[in-house]
Amino acid sequence: MLLNEARLAACMKRDDLAAVVATAPENVTYTSGFWAMTQWIRRGPQAYALWPVAGHGEPVIVTSTATLDLVADQDAWVERVRRFGDFSVVSDEGELDPTSARQRALHELPDDGDALSALVAAITDAGLARARIGVDELGLLPGYWDRLQKRLPAATLVPAASLLRKVRAVKTEEEVARLRRAAEIAERSIAAALAIAREGVTELELARAFHTRTVEDDALPVLGCIGFGPRSALMNVQPSDRRLAHGDVIRFDVGGRYRHYRADIARIATLGEPGAEILRCHRALLAGVERACEIIRPGVRAATVFEAAVETVRRSGIPDYARNHVGHGIGLDGYDAPDLSPGSPDVIEEGMVLCVETPYYVLGRWGLQVEDMVVVRADGVESLMTTAGDIRVVG
Amino acid sequence: MLLNEARLAACMKRDDLAAVVATAPENVTYTSGFWAMTQWIRRGPQAYALWPVAGHGEPVIVTSTATLDLVADQDAWVERVRRFGDFSVVSDEGELDPTSARQRALHELPDDGDALSALVAAITDAGLARARIGVDELGLLPGYWDRLQKRLPAATLVPAASLLRKVRAVKTEEEVARLRRAAEIAERSIAAALAIAREGVTELELARAFHTRTVEDDALPVLGCIGFGPRSALMNVQPSDRRLAHGDVIRFDVGGRYRHYRADIARIATLGEPGAEILRCHRALLAGVERACEIIRPGVRAATVFEAAVETVRRSGIPDYARNHVGHGIGLDGYDAPDLSPGSPDVIEEGMVLCVETPYYVLGRWGLQVEDMVVVRADGVESLMTTAGDIRVVG
Numbered sequence: 001m002l003l004n005e006a007r008l009a010a011c012m013k014r015d016d017l018a019a020v021v022a023t024a025p026e027n028v029t030y031t032s033g034f035w036a037m038t039q040w041i042r043r044g045p046q047a048y049a050l051w052p053v054a055g056h057g058e059p060v061i062v063t064s065t066a067t068l069d070l071v072a073d074q075d076a077w078v079e080r081v082r083r084f085g086d087f088s089v090v091s092d093e094g095e096l097d098p099t100s101a102r103q104r105a106l107h108e109l110p111d112d113g114d115a116l117s118a119l120v121a122a123i124t125d126a127g128l129a130r131a132r133i134g135v136d137e138l139g140l141l142p143g144y145w146d147r148l149q150k151r152l153p154a155a156t157l158v159p160a161a162s163l164l165r166k167v168r169a170v171k172t173e174e175e176v177a178r179l180r181r182a183a184e185i186a187e188r189s190i191a192a193a194l195a196i197a198r199e200g201v202t203e204l205e206l207a208r209a210f211h212t213r214t215v216e217d218d219a220l221p222v223l224g225c226i227g228f229g230p231r232s233a234l235m236n237v238q239p240s241d242r243r244l245a246h247g248d249v250i251r252f253d254v255g256g257r258y259r260h261y262r263a264d265i266a267r268i269a270t271l272g273e274p275g276a277e278i279l280r281c282h283r284a285l286l287a288g289v290e291r292a293c294e295i296i297r298p299g300v301r302a303a304t305v306f307e308a309a310v311e312t313v314r315r316s317g318i319p320d321y322a323r324n325h326v327g328h329g330i331g332l333d334g335y336d337a338p339d340l341s342p343g344s345p346d347v348i349e350e351g352m353v354l355c356v357e358t359p360y361y362v363l364g365r366w367g368l369q370v371e372d373m374v375v376v377r378a379d380g381v382e383s384l385m386t387t388a389g390d391i392r393v394v395g
Numbered sequence: 396m397l398l399n400e401a402r403l404a405a406c407m408k409r410d411d412l413a414a415v416v417a418t419a420p421e422n423v424t425y426t427s428g429f430w431a432m433t434q435w436i437r438r439g440p441q442a443y444a445l446w447p448v449a450g451h452g453e454p455v456i457v458t459s460t461a462t463l464d465l466v467a468d469q470d471a472w473v474e475r476v477r478r479f480g481d482f483s484v485v486s487d488e489g490e491l492d493p494t495s496a497r498q499r500a501l502h503e504l505p506d507d508g509d510a511l512s513a514l515v516a517a518i519t520d521a522g523l524a525r526a527r528i529g530v531d532e533l534g535l536l537p538g539y540w541d542r543l544q545k546r547l548p549a550a551t552l553v554p555a556a557s558l559l560r561k562v563r564a565v566k567t568e569e570e571v572a573r574l575r576r577a578a579e580i581a582e583r584s585i586a587a588a589l590a591i592a593r594e595g596v597t598e599l600e601l602a603r604a605f606h607t608r609t610v611e612d613d614a615l616p617v618l619g620c621i622g623f624g625p626r627s628a629l630m631n632v633q634p635s636d637r638r639l640a641h642g643d644v645i646r647f648d649v650g651g652r653y654r655h656y657r658a659d660i661a662r663i664a665t666l667g668e669p670g671a672e673i674l675r676c677h678r679a680l681l682a683g684v685e686r687a688c689e690i691i692r693p694g695v696r697a698a699t700v701f702e703a704a705v706e707t708v709r710r711s712g713i714p715d716y717a718r719n720h721v722g723h724g725i726g727l728d729g730y731d732a733p734d735l736s737p738g739s740p741d742v743i744e745e746g747m748v749l750c751v752e753t754p755y756y757v758l759g760r761w762g763l764q765v766e767d768m769v770v771v772r773a774d775g776v777e778s779l780m781t782t783a784g785d786i787r788v789v790g
Binding site: 041067087089099142218230234320334335363 | 437438495536540599609611613616633718757
């Protein structure tokens with residue numbers, strides 16, 4: 001299961017919530033296992049998951065009739081469904097394969113009309129109409145919060161996006177497995193790109209090789225910042241026709257989405273041996289990531305990790321190194337909790353998956369960056385990487 | 396330019412707006428030409444475009460300091476920028492290449508602190524603090540609307556998402572060119588997938604071949620519904636390990652994103668000659684699309700197109716054909732205006748780009764679908780397709 005059920009229960013108890021309603025795509029998939037394509041590829045389509053505390057009935061998926069095939073074809077652990085809206089499928093009377101049969105049964109559920117009516121019905125049916133309910137405010141259409149409150153006048157609705165972000169921060173083993181594979185695919189995609197790196201190749205050509213490996217490994221491209229030479233200093237560099245030249249830095253800040261889970265890693269290559277300054281700076285950045293990974297363990301403050309990493313980079317070769325964070329959690333979202341930043345209130349916990357990074361951008365010259373994905377275990381970090389952060393010299 | 400400036404001006408005049416604020420990724424890119432990666436790949440990061448009427452200053456991009464490299468590296472037609480937040484880049488004093496120099500200049504702009512403060516400053520600077528302003532409500536974080544109104548107590552804020560959707564419905568030639576290429580890439584990707592279609596191949600293998608062609612053509616995968624046999628009847632079918640068997644229908648409902656513009660097309664193949672019922676139904680569906688395309692021209696009601704398509708399908712071989720729409724606009728979003736549905740108030744206009752579709756899903760057996768992309772010209776439709784909608788027989 002993706003959902004960390006014990007952590008959700010603890011957070012709901014802390015906030016005295018009788019139920020949580022997930023509305024943003026990440027939170028719906030996280031709490032229910034249901035991936036509603038429509039809400040993932042566009043903004044607007046509504047799908048929800050209602051997760052009540054024990055004793056208030058079963059969790060419920062609330063989704064449009066046009067997505068019932070996905071409910072039928074997925075292994076969602078939430079089995080109750082409410083549907084809304086029209087969608088025509090033809091169904092014979094005869095025996096069907098299990099997926100089609102389940103879809104037919106779902107179409108036979110009553111049509112609740114629209115998303116909010118279906119959600120109100122789910123809440124009311126669970127005896128929660130007068131309860132204190134956490135509602136993920138991020139996925140609701142504008143105005144829906146007020147309309148929901150009006151339809152449930154005796155309920156106390158409180159925003160729950162930050163609670164769900166907190167729950168999502170500590171991964172289950174199923175999530176770690178997906179993140180490990182996402183990271184591995186990103187590394188394999190970097191290797192595929194570097195395999196064609198030679199003088200005259202363009203950033204776009206490397207990007208094509210990168211994304212081809214990603215889709216051949218059943219992930220979807222998301223983050224594909226690949227830049228050469230001075231363009232490697234553009235923090236969000238988008239591949240262009242710039243041709244690779246001798247001495248160029250190649251910076252990858254990349255990662256796709258594998259079974260809905262994101263990767264975000266960074267590696268550096270150079271065409272030909274790197275110069276002394278690049279070597280010195282990269283060693284310092286790598287030392288910063290390594291130092292962060294040394295001290296990360298349950299109970300350590302995220303701000304402490306930040307300070308240790310920055311201080312190490314400064315001491316190791318970049319005295320004026322400045323940075324506003326040295327990493328973040330990752331999962332269904334590319335920036336999960338915690339934030340490894342100076343003002344972060346977060347504390348490292350076992351099971352968190354972190355991107356630890358020390359980027360350094362020198363305008364007009366080059367950008368260097370090391371970014372590793374790690375999972376926090378009881379006694380420290382376990383790396384999800386299969387490659388070291390050293391500079392790869394190509395050509 | 397992507398923006399249909401004359402149409403925006405006319406819609407703003409109709410609604411008596413002195414300015415429009417774009418907040419959703421599609422609308423920011425549309426009105427300004429600026430693609431802020433952060434808001435496209437996650438929900439939460441804020442970027443805006445302020446578009447005033449003539450006489451109220453220049454349009455302004457409002458974005459985080461962490462995205463200024465993208466401003467510097469893109470050909471946005473909006474040149475004024477306000478930035479907010481910290482982000483460290485190192486800059487030498489010396490001469491820089493043009494992109495780096497522009498980025499350095501952008502970093503030297505004052506830091507407005509946070510997104511709303513920067514937007515309020517842009518509005519106030521333009522002399523619009525007491526004006527009637529259309530604010531795209533879709534991209535704002537929850538609570539931001541109220542905070543914006545509080546910071547601009549004399550301004551009249553009105554929701555503008557539907558206005559922007561209406562403006563976006565009539566494409567500029569630059570948009571048509573991108574959509575044409577997006578459609579072509581989808582067709583090429585279908586051809587690449589069918590090139591490996593033989594008995595025993597899996598849906599996932601076809602999907603890999605499909606997406607590989609898409610990324611090699613510089614598009615990003617978005618919609619990849621590819622299903623065999625009974626799975627072709629799942630309307631949002633996600634590729635699985637299902638193996639292709641003789642007699643199977645293969646349904647593609649697919650399209651990537653090329654230079655931010657979406658494709659959404661559908662084609663049918665069969666492994667071996669299709670049976671009589673499949674042929675009859677597919678012919679009826681194709682006739683429906685063809686009939687819709689015959690009558691689509693400026694001034695025709697979208698609801699009339701719906702009625703004509705459904706009626707044609709019924710008369711041509713599927714007497715009980717039922718459907719809640721026969722297509723929609725497409726552009727930066729996968730579902731732009733108009734809606735080709737029975738209750739649609741929309742009227743077809745020259746320059747609209749439409750997906751015209753007649754899907755038919757028979758649970759447990761097969762799904763058939765024809766979906767073409769067309770652009771509306773003065774005297775009818777111009778197809779953006781390079782292939783006909785006929786069944787392709789493979790194997």
